[in-house]
Amino acid sequence: MGLVFNTGGQFPKEYQHDAFVTMHGSWNRAEPSGYKIVRVHFNEQGQPEKFEDFVTGWLLNNNKEPSVCVALPNTLMAPC
Secondary structure (H helix, E strand, C coil): CEEEECCCCCCCHHHCCCEEEEECCCCCCCCCCCCEEEEEEECCCCCEEEEEEEECCCEECCCCEECCCCCCCCCCCCCC
C-alpha cells in the first residue's frame, strides 16, 4: 500500500536507507494477514537482506479481526 525509504536521522543508524512498507490487510481470508508495517533491510550492495515486522497490533480478538483504522494510500501512518 505504501513504501518509503529512511533517509532522515530520526531512527538509529542501523535503520539508515532501510525501507518501510505498509502491508495492506486482507479482507477475504479466514485468518487475516497484513495489517502491519514491515522493515526491509538492505546490504551494502543495495540488495534486500532482511524483512521484519516493524509495527503490528492492528488485529483484535486473537488476531481474528482488524481494528478500525484509517487507511490512506501511500501513507505509512494514519490516525486510528
